[in-house]
Structure formats: C-alpha cells, structure tokens
Amino acid sequence: MSRLDVTEKIIATKVAKGIKWADVAAKVGLSKEWVTAACLGQMTLDKKQADTIGKIFGLSADEKKWLMVVPYKGSLPTSVPTDPLIYRFYELVSVYGTTFKELIHEEFGDGIMSAIDFKMDLKREPNAAGDRVNIVMSGKFLPYKTY
Amino acid sequence: MSRLDVTEKIIATKVAKGIKWADVAAKVGLSKEWVTAACLGQMTLDKKQADTIGKIFGLSADEKKWLMVVPYKGSLPTSVPTDPLIYRFYELVSVYGTTFKELIHEEFGDGIMSAIDFKMDLKREPNAAGDRVNIVMSGKFLPYKTY
Amino acid sequence: MSRLDVTEKIIATKVAKGIKWADVAAKVGLSKEWVTAACLGQMTLDKKQADTIGKIFGLSADEKKWLMVVPYKGSLPTSVPTDPLIYRFYELVSVYGTTFKELIHEEFGDGIMSAIDFKMDLKREPNAAGDRVNIVMSGKFLPYKTY
Amino acid sequence: MSRLDVTEKIIATKVAKGIKWADVAAKVGLSKEWVTAACLGQMTLDKKQADTIGKIFGLSADEKKWLMVVPYKGSLPTSVPTDPLIYRFYELVSVYGTTFKELIHEEFGDGIMSAIDFKMDLKREPNAAGDRVNIVMSGKFLPYKTY
Amino acid sequence: MSRLDVTEKIIATKVAKGIKWADVAAKVGLSKEWVTAACLGQMTLDKKQADTIGKIFGLSADEKKWLMVVPYKGSLPTSVPTDPLIYRFYELVSVYGTTFKELIHEEFGDGIMSAIDFKMDLKREPNAAGDRVNIVMSGKFLPYKTY
Amino acid sequence: MSRLDVTEKIIATKVAKGIKWADVAAKVGLSKEWVTAACLGQMTLDKKQADTIGKIFGLSADEKKWLMVVPYKGSLPTSVPTDPLIYRFYELVSVYGTTFKELIHEEFGDGIMSAIDFKMDLKREPNAAGDRVNIVMSGKFLPYKTY
Amino acid sequence: MSRLDVTEKIIATKVAKGIKWADVAAKVGLSKEWVTAACLGQMTLDKKQADTIGKIFGLSADEKKWLMVVPYKGSLPTSVPTDPLIYRFYELVSVYGTTFKELIHEEFGDGIMSAIDFKMDLKREPNAAGDRVNIVMSGKFLPYKTY
Amino acid sequence: MSRLDVTEKIIATKVAKGIKWADVAAKVGLSKEWVTAACLGQMTLDKKQADTIGKIFGLSADEKKWLMVVPYKGSLPTSVPTDPLIYRFYELVSVYGTTFKELIHEEFGDGIMSAIDFKMDLKREPNAAGDRVNIVMSGKFLPYKTY
Amino acid sequence: MSRLDVTEKIIATKVAKGIKWADVAAKVGLSKEWVTAACLGQMTLDKKQADTIGKIFGLSADEKKWLMVVPYKGSLPTSVPTDPLIYRFYELVSVYGTTFKELIHEEFGDGIMSAIDFKMDLKREPNAAGDRVNIVMSGKFLPYKTY
Amino acid sequence: MSRLDVTEKIIATKVAKGIKWADVAAKVGLSKEWVTAACLGQMTLDKKQADTIGKIFGLSADEKKWLMVVPYKGSLPTSVPTDPLIYRFYELVSVYGTTFKELIHEEFGDGIMSAIDFKMDLKREPNAAGDRVNIVMSGKFLPYKTY
Known part of the structure; x- marks a missing residue:
C-alpha cells in the first residue's frame, strides 16, 4: 500500500458516491483548496483530519495512517501538462513568468513569493459576459539576504 | 531586427535609466501587469501605446512598429523554469494542478479558465509576520460544449 | 477503477462486437467527432448520454459514473506522436504553425482560436485522383484585451 | 547567407513596410496559406514566384535563389509550442489525435491523411456570439497496402 | 485485451514453438517484411490473413479481431533506440538525413518519399569479405504542390 | 574557422552558382551519395578529393584542410527530425525497427548491419502510378561473438 | 548589454588579473559563498557592493547597474550538469533526495528547508587520509500550514 | 522479488507501525543519514545490519539478502525532482553550482568533492526567528592528476 | 513471458542462492564479462550455454528458449544513468569523448572502434594507494570507405 | 574571451598547421590521452604545460591563462552523442552498464571506479583480421563506507 493507492481509493469513492469537495472541506473545517489538495495526495493531514476524511471515504486504519505521512508531491504526470485546464x-x-518576476522584484527587491507559506481562494465571479474564475493567491515574500 | 531585439533594448534602457514598470504603466494608462508583459514581448501594443513606450525607452520608428506586431509568446528559456521566483x-x-482542475470543474462543469480573456492584479499585502505577495487572477470560464 | 479503465473497456467491446463510431454517435444524437472523443476519454457526458453509451458498451452503473466525470485530457502517450496518421x-x-499564427493575427488581431469553443467535421471528399480527407474546424476567436 | 536569413529579411521588411500576406498572395496568384508558408521558409518557390516575392520584399538575386531551394522544414523552436495560438x-x-485516427480509419481503412498532397483555407466565420476562425483542410487519403 | 497483448502472445508463441517469420509469410502469401511488421503490431490484417496468423499462433476469435484493427503504430520504446541493430x-x-534530402530534391523537386505507399525487401548479399545485409526500399515520390 | 563554416560555404556557393550534386560527384569520381554526404560535413576527403571540391566551390587552402579532418558527425538539429522528408x-x-531486427536476426543471428562498412544507391524508379524513390542499402553484417 | 555580459566580463577579468574570490569577498565584507554567487550572476548587489565589485573588475557605470538588478537565476547550461564537480x-x-525528505519531515513535519533564507560555509577540513571539503548549510525550515 | 519490493515493504511497515528512522539508526548503531538511505534502497548492508533491519521491519530471509546486494542507486522518479523539499x-x-565549483577549485585546485567517500549530518538548529535545518557535509577532495 | 522475466528470475535466483558471476562464467567456459552480460539480457546464448545457465538458475524449457532469442539490448532505465558506478x-x-575521437582518428583515420566485434577484460589491479579497477577493451577498427 | 575560444583556436591551428596530438604530448612530456583532453578543454594545465602548449599553438598570454583555469567539463553537445565513433x-x-556494475561489485563490494583518479592508454593492436583499438583504463576503486 502507498499514498497513491489511498488517493486513488478516495477519487474512486468520490465518483461512486457523488461526494463534493466543498462538502468534504466543510466537514474538515478548512478551505476547499487545502482539503482537495490533501485528498489528492499533496498535503499532510493530522489525526483528526485523517479520521474525518477516513470516515467520508471509508478508509481503513492503515489507509488513514498514509494520510498523515508527508507525500512525495507533484500531481502531474508530465512536466508540461497535457490537460487543457x-x-x-x-x-x-x-507568458507572465518574467512579468511576475519584474513586478515582485520592483515591489519587494530580490526574493520569492513562498509556495509553502501560501494560501489561495478560488471562486466564481459572476459576470454578464460570462462568469469568471477568480483566484486570490497569497504567499509570504521571502527575501534573499546577504551573509 | 526582431521583437526580441526591441525587448532587449527596452530592458537595457530600463536598467541604464532606472525606469520603473509602475511609472511606465501610469504613462500608458493601463495596469502594470499588462504593460510589463507587453514591454517584455508578450503582448501587442496599439499605435498610441507604442508611441508612449517608444518615447520612454527611446525607440526608433521601426522598433515601435515591432511593438505593434503580435509576438511569438512564451517568456521562459526552459520548459521547467530555473529561476527560483x-x-x-x-x-x-x-502541486495544485489537479486541485485547480477538481474545484473549477466542481463549480463550473467541464471547461477551462481562459488565459486569454484574463487579467490579474499583483500587490503587496501588509502582514505583521512578514508582508505577502497578493495576486488576484480573473479569467473567463469557457465551457466545452457538445456538438 | 478509473476513467482509463472505462475507456479501455469501451475500446475492447468495440473491437469484440464490431461497433462503429458513426452508429454510436447516431444513437447519442451528436456528431461522430464529439462522441468518439468522449468515448476515448476526452469529453464529459451527461446522464442521458452516459446511459446510451453504457447500454451500447455494456457498462456498469459505476462505469457510467466515470463517463460523467471530467477526464484528465490528452490522448497521446508521447509529446511527439509516433503513429503516422x-x-x-x-x-x-x-510546418504551418507560424502560418496559422500570421494569418489569424492578420485577420483578427492578437488572440487565439479557441480549442474549447470548438467543433469540427471530418468527412470523405470524393476525388478522381484519390479520395481526400476533408476536415472543417471552427473555433471561436478569443482576443487578448488590454486591462 | 541561408534560407533563414532570407526569411528574417522578409519578416523584417513586412513589419517595416506594413505589408499584408493577403496582398502578397494576390500578387503571386496563389492562396494566402501557401504563400505565407513559403515566405516563412516552409515551401519552395519557382522562378516567377521568387521574382514576385523578391520585388515585394526587395530581395537580391542571391536571396531570391534561396527561395527556390527546398528548405529544411519545421517552423517552431520547441517540440511543444509555447505560443498560445x-x-x-x-x-x-x-486531445483529438486518437479521434482523428479512429474516424479516418473507420471511413477509409488503414492509411493516413497526406500532409504533402494537402491544402487548406483559413477564413473568418461571422457569428453573433463572436466571430470564429474557420479552417478547411483537405489532404489526400493514402492507404497502406500489403506487399 | 489490447493489440499489445496479442502482439506479446504472438512473440511468446514464436519463441516457444520456434516458428520462423519467413514460414509465416509463406503461409500468408505476402512478403516477410510486411507480415513480420503486421505480427509485431504495425500493420492491419484482413479476415483471411488474420485467420492464417490465428491458426499459426493459436489465437482466439477475439485476438484475431484485434489483428484487423488499425494499430497505434511505432514499435520502439524510446525516441532514440538503444538496441544496437x-x-x-x-x-x-x-548521418545521411541531409543527403537523402538533397538528392531526392535534386532528382524530384520538393516533396517526400512516402512511408505509406512503401515496400521493401531485405535479403542476404553473399560477399567474400563477409556477407552483407541488402535492403531495397521503394516509396512513391509525393510532390508538394502549390495551391 | 570550423568544418561547419566550410559546409555552409559549400551550400551557399551551390545555391549561388546552381551547382548539382550529381555533377560534383562525377568530377570527384565517386557516388553521389558519398560525395553529397562529404560536402554536407559527414565524411572525410583525401587530398585529391578535397582539391576537386575546393576548385568547384572556390575554397581556400585552409578550408580544404578542414575537408580532410574527420568531422563530428550527425547532420540533424533535433533528435526527432522536423523536416517531412x-x-x-x-x-x-x-514503424519497421523491430521488423528489421527480427528479419536480420532470423537470417544472420545476433549482430548488426554496419552503418560504417555501408554503401547505398538512391535513384528514380519510373512507375505509371507515379515515380518512386528507390534506395538500395548494403551494409556488412557484423556478428556478436562470444569471448 | 545584459547581466550575462557583465558576468562574463567579471570572469574574464578574474582570469586575466588572477583575482581570488576570497579576496573579493574580503573587500566586500561578506562571505566568499555569497559574493562568488553574486559575481557569477546569481545574487543582487546593493550600491556599495556594486561599487566595490566594479572597482575590482573595472566595470563601467552601466555594468555596475546590472549588478543591482535581480538576475534570472540558475547557473547551469543543462538540467543534469555535465561538469564532474x-x-x-x-x-x-x-541518491540522498528521499533521505533528506524523510529526515527533515521526521524532525520538523511537513515543510521544506528554505533555499532563500539560506546560507552556507565551505571550507577545507584537514584529514590525514586526504583533506576533505566541508560544507555547512543552514536553511530556515518553512512549514506547510493548513488554511 | 527485487530490492524495490523490499524498500516498499520497509516503507509500508514504517507507516503501519509508526517506526522512526532515528530509532532504526540507533538499533543499527550508525548515523540516521546512512541508515535511512540504506532502508530507502541506496546503500548496501552487511549481514548484521540486515538482520537488525530485518527484525525491525519483519523481513524474510530472502528479503534480507536483497539488503546485502548493491542496489541500482538514484532515489528520484524524474531528473528534475517535483517534490518541493x-x-x-x-x-x-x-543556483550555487558554479559557486561550489569556483570555491572548491580556488581552495584545492582541479578535482571534485567525492560523493562516495562522503558523510553528512542533518540536524535542527534552534533559532528565535524560526528553527533552521542544518546540514554538514564532508566529502574527500579527489584531485585530477596528470599522467 | 519475455526475456525480461527470465533476466529478473536469474537475478532473483542469484541473490537467493548467493551465486557468483565468476562461477557461472567458469561453468559456461567463457569470460565473466560476456556471460554476465548474457545473463543480464544483453547477449544471445546457444543451446549448450542456455542449458548450463538453465541448470544453474533452475530455468524451465521455455525460459531457456528465451535465452537463445536475440534480446532488445540496452540495460539502463534512463539515457543518463543515475547509478553512481x-x-x-x-x-x-x-569528458573523454572528443579525446577518443581525436586519438583514434589520428591513429587509424576515419572510422570507429566496433562495439560489436569487441571484447573486454575487467580485473583488480593491486595498488598500495588503494586497489584499482583495470579494464582492457579491444574493438576492431572499422574504417569508413569511399564508394 | 573564454576557455571555449581558446579550445577553438587550438583546434583551428592544429588543422591549419597539421599538428599531431602525439607530438604535442611528447613536447609536454605526458600521455597523449591527458594532453589531448587538456587541449580539448577538459583538463587544467600548470604554468609550464601552458607555456609549451601556448608556444605550439601560438597562444597569447591571456589565452595561456585560460589553460590554467579549471574548465567546465563535458565535451559533447548532446546527452546522447550523435557522432558514430x-x-x-x-x-x-x-549495453554493458549493468555488467560493469555487477562485476565491480562482485570483486570489490559497494563503491565505484573513480573517473577522477583515472588514467588510460589507447593504442593500436595489430591483428590479421583487421587491427583493433586497444584501450586500457585504470581507475581507483572508491568504496562506500558506513558512517
């Protein structure tokens, strides 16, 4: 058994039972972004979170233990993703990589936006010309320092 | 001469004169995100915008014409970027690719968030534990349709 | 079970029973292009479509549910395809990539032809010197906008 | 001097003079698709065509000779293109690769659609919900034969 | 079951029974080159050919059906083959790629040697200094045409 | 100066003067296949051959010396060639890689067809249904031996 | 002019004048690790540091400005480095990648060792069996948090 | 059975039983760095070490034998790792590759830091601004010699 | 069953029984280099050799037949090997690739060292400063010839 | 100026003057293998060696300094070399990678053959059936140790 097996079981159960990520997140008491990433094998759960997830998806004791192990992250099968979304x-x-770089450095100096001390919120943005996907990302700026 | 030559001249002039993207954007009258991307060779300017940019960076008539040509986009030298930021x-x-996919499909059904009918806003988010980079992305949802 | 398992079952059943895509499409009441792509794991079916496909290929209730889940798209095993067709x-x-780019930009300005709001029709074009494959593609033009 | 140098000169001249591919094609007396591909270094011109192109873009005698040499084809800098269009x-x-394969084989048997004995026509398709790019491709079907 | 399964069964049976490709070809009544390629999953058989192959290798009715399906072609596991032969x-x-290109274009003009309307014959060429492999390839020349 | 510079000069001169490979080969007194490969930087010439080539293409004494140096071989810019021919x-x-392997091993046992002790002849094969490219390859069989 | 040009000038000057990185670092007043990385185009200098470096390597005013611009980082020409050191x-x-992962997670939980809030010290470790390279790395632990 | 099977069993047992690498190392009597790497399939154990590991993880006699076989090393699934840590x-x-190179050569001359005659120690470095990961690496310097 | 299955069985049996390659080679009556390569799926055995190997490793009649089939060669999972040895x-x-090339061409002219008509001998070379691995390679020189 | 420029000058001078590596090595007083590698930019020379090489190839004082700088090693333009030799x-x-691994481990235990404390000798091996290339490699065995 591996974390991948548990992830696949969660996904298969989700399809079979018609579970929604938003409902899972509500039961865990955290954002849908973090909870979905965790269920897809990208984040680590604590005991209580794993128990909640285990109950929703019918996981065994050993399967729940895997949820509490830090996974080998990276959710995509190829380095350039084929899925259109x-x-x-x-x-x-x-397209915007160098723009991100220029503007963050102009505002903050040399450093990066953390992808670890990071959170995001994804929601529907109603619009007469067609609704939009709205994503707010917030990552701590980490400066390079001299030493 | 090519668009790349013009981009390199803009960047070199920016360094030599200490120009700021935010000031360039203010003169163009558009967001700093779009204007920076355009100056970095990723967007197409109209005549008036090209004239403004041309004045700021001391471009020739021919160089300004290149700014009005649709560029071959993609700003990075390798498919997996080496620059830490x-x-x-x-x-x-x-890490979040499959999470984006699950949550957008759960909310909107099959389709994508457009990277064309798209805009974003990048700003400093003050925080006692260290300021954060805040990015708001907004892209039109485009549904797959049956036919 | 995964969408891939369902796709493989559909293909194996098609071979074993000698089913034709055109007939499947006729029963679904949509184009053969969309229906074939859906059966090959690239599009998402609604309940009624999944029921029709399920009946044709003898799918179980759970297998039909997978047809209604948005798949991870991309149908080819390598980034440069080896199959001659x-x-x-x-x-x-x-060969024509830069030509597509030049002509679409000349006609429409900066933007893309959508691969989402897209449809196509593939048919035999009789010709005395040897019949031809005729493909009509129609994709919405999506303009880049300034912001 | 190489064909690439001639291609770059043609493109630079086009930008400097504001030439349109459709006008070039009209002067050559062939489709805009073929003429654009030829100017971009993907097709081979005969003497008369090269003279016409040479006059439009101010090419020297030697540069025109390069237009009559069969080029090393392939117009993109990376195997997976970065430009959005x-x-x-x-x-x-x-996404549709396996669908193309299934439908062409269902209609024609084993073989391919020729990319050599091939022509296409790209035009604007007016549409109230936003104009569309319409592309008609026609390639001879070439059957595999036993021997 | 898939075409790959049938190919692997054919190969395993060939090893177990000590069957020779030349004998298989003789029974099918076609060249050893085409028949071997077909048995290795690269060509499509008709009913009679599949029956002959099926009898030789002890294939089931369903396995024979797979021989009549156009396969996804490409017989090698890596884009640069590791096997020395x-x-x-x-x-x-x-080494000779650009030479092929120059000489075919010098003789025929712009176009290609078809890899579809193609046949070949591989045989032993006796030679006092060590026998040689002799391969005769014949592919239809397909010219690019203007349009 | 490098061998590549000499190759490029030969090609540019060929285009400018309209020289034919077949004529070059006739003057060298060897096959057009070997001579073309040599001129394209893939084979090594002796003094007399280099003098002949040098005269045809107007090479300097130093340039002729490069023709007598063993080149770094491989004539293509990418591992999977983009040029259609x-x-x-x-x-x-x-497609035929595994077929080559099976048939050569069936005839000769374990070993390879040499790509060094190798020659080939490429010619036009007249055919009512369209002329064909005919290529005869002959390479010494080199057996693996036990030791 | 670009940062790469400045880096190359610094390296060429270092070779021509026989400058030592340790001496450069002493003049800048920082560690040899940070200063060398900065001179090699991986870190950003402030005005005073750039003036010191500029004096040592004879840089022009514009070249010194480039040292104060955040560079596009990544110092190696290939993703798997060919240089033995x-x-x-x-x-x-x-070899140790999964070991790093296991031990850091065992000690700290889910998160990473920062490569930004990072410093290191490289020195000679005398040893009778042959001196050793001793490297001490210190990077802040950054925990993933739930949200 | 293969070494990979044994590694996977060790990891699964570790998760199921909540074993800590530090405790395993203490029982083996070696560093946690070497022992973890060995358990993860990167180092070779002697009989006594394998017996200890076998007892902790409940390995069979054959599985313990695999621990004593030199493994095919390299612990990561892709050449550029996707896991953030x-x-x-x-x-x-x-970022620091060329800096490592410059500083080691400046101190030692041409040669490398051995990755074989190598050891390391990874520990927590308490820090008021957030604890840090501290890694001390020590590898023998191996000089290139003339011959 | 495939050659790979037989190779894996040989390796697993070797580990389980503690067999040494040198002993296997002695029983086969050939060098340890060739015999090891053959057991690892890179060379082809004759009937008598396969019987000897079959007896040592407990192979079935069918498994022994696979040893007599020419394998698809190449023993490594990635094009740049990860295993340190x-x-x-x-x-x-x-590092030495271009040196091999220069020196072999200087001694022999244009051609290659055969990797087929090749043998090698690997042995321990006692040395007070630490024993050394000594490898003697001998490959026939194969000259390119004009034709 | 860079080491690459010096290497290219050495090679161009060698071709122009018809210098032999063996003669260069004799003047340096070291093996032709080491000296050739050094001239090709893979090894580092001391002052006296650089002076000798500088005299032979007419190098300037600055060019000779580059010969004394440790180069970025790796002499091939692609990770899988295209040159046949x-x-x-x-x-x-x-083909023999896993064989090297098995036999060295069987003789020495876990560790590697050093590619740094390494030397080799390449010579002609006369043989009635065609002369052979004979290469003797000698590299120190470096054992992995526990810690």
Missing part, C-alpha cells in the same frame, strides 16, 4: 495555468507561468 | 509558480501548478 | 497532424502544426 | 493547434492534436 | 538505422538517418 | 525515414525506423 | 552535488540530491 | 536541494545545485 | 562510465564518455 | 562508447555503457 491545467495547461492554461502553465501557459500563464510561461 | 518563477519556479515557485511552476511548483504551484505542479 | 496522428504524426501528420503534428507535422501540419510544425 | 499555436499551442491550441497542438492541443487539438493531443 | 536498430540504432544503426537511426544513425543512418542522422 | 527526413522524418519519413525516421518513421520507417520507428 | 557539480555533478557530484546533483548525485547527492539523486 | 527535494527541489530546493536541486535549486541549490542550480 | 555506471554514471562514472558515462562521465568518461562525456 | 563516440556513440559506440555510449553504446558500450548502455
């Missing part, structure tokens, strides 16, 4: 995010990095 | 965005796609 | 399409992108 | 065509091959 | 052919393409 | 040869290796 | 570090990541 | 080490090699 | 050989090719 | 060595690593 995910590719669009890759394209944003490709 | 840009890599963190790639890492977000890698 | 599919490679010819890749070659068209390689 | 061109990527969408790559995505169509990725 | 196959690599030598890759090396010929690498 | 050359790709077809790559495709033959991909 | 650098490869050994890559090998340590390859 | 491990990527940071890759990033250090990318 | 094997990587050192790759590094020798990388 | 060099490829054969790559093929030996590919």
